[in-house]
Amino acid sequence: VKETWRDDDVLSAWAAMLRLHARLVPLIDAELQRLAGMPLAWYDVLLELNAAADKSLRMFDLGEVVVLSRTRVSRVVDELVQAGFVEKVPNPDDRRSAFAKLTPAGTNAFRRAAPLYLELIRIHFGSPLTAGDAKTLRRVLAKALAAGPGDNST
């Protein structure tokens, strides 16, 4: 194995990421629940739908873009439909599939939650970092991420 970096750095970075994630995700989730009345999974779906053309996405595509398993997306969208934030729209071009589409209530809920979410990330994740740290972190994590699928493990 040819190595271009020291093992220690890669390993420590990995360990630090695991610990940081384990601390921050439950914290942010609980705080978002408290302040905005919705879990992180809801926010994630609302965010992606809000950014999408026509505020709607096929269930399949939503599964690709969101940090949830494709199966989980079905459950979460169900919850959001119950809450009145999303509606299911049949796809006229392919009747196997369906769109999830943000309702006006869903758009409002997202707009109310967004600044609270941003504030939580700033405080809990961003505040110990300098401008350069944040920029660098973004760049390196994006690079690691880009190497991703197309990944043929095994």
Add this chain to the structure above:
Amino acid sequence: VKETWRDDDVLSAWAAMLRLHARLVPLIDAELQRLAGMPLAWYDVLLELNAAADKSLRMFDLGEVVVLSRTRVSRVVDELVQAGFVEKVPNPDDRRSAFAKLTPAGTNAFRRAAPLYLELIRIHFGSPLTAGDAKTLRRVLAKALAAGPGDNST
């Protein structure tokens, strides 16, 4: 709120971390299971016990140091006792508490698993990164982590 960094960078870094974690952790866990016959949670506990003085740690301290909830530690250590990798040792100084201690079999299991684990981290996490990337990532994540508890949210 005084800001020293651009929101975009912090937010993108956060999103990238969520996505990278969501992709890598299940992958590493499955691969470690396949190659070494143990889940990540076992490895984590074995690693910490192996590094500890006398290869043993109070359950409480193990909970602090490991990426698992204190409750979960009880379950995982139970599994490891069943597997013969860990034994429970009463604490003579305080009979409320107990030590988890690595058995010789546990030490061997850890020694066999460690190079496989390292290789998985190198391949899936480290390979897209340069030496500088890894070093920087380590530094910045460690900084974010250090800011952590002592954290008075709410």
Add this chain to the structure above:
DNA sequence: AAAGATTGATGCATCAATCTTT
């Protein structure tokens, strides 16, 4: 009463099976 730890009950995420349409 608080610290250290475990455990029954619950809730959440995933897997495999299933359904419909292409």
Add this chain to the structure above:
DNA sequence: AAAGATTGATGCATCAATCTTT
């Protein structure tokens, strides 16, 4: 048969209650 999606069953993680010792 494969694509898109859902759902019943299962397995894992957490919460709250509990137990023992300090």
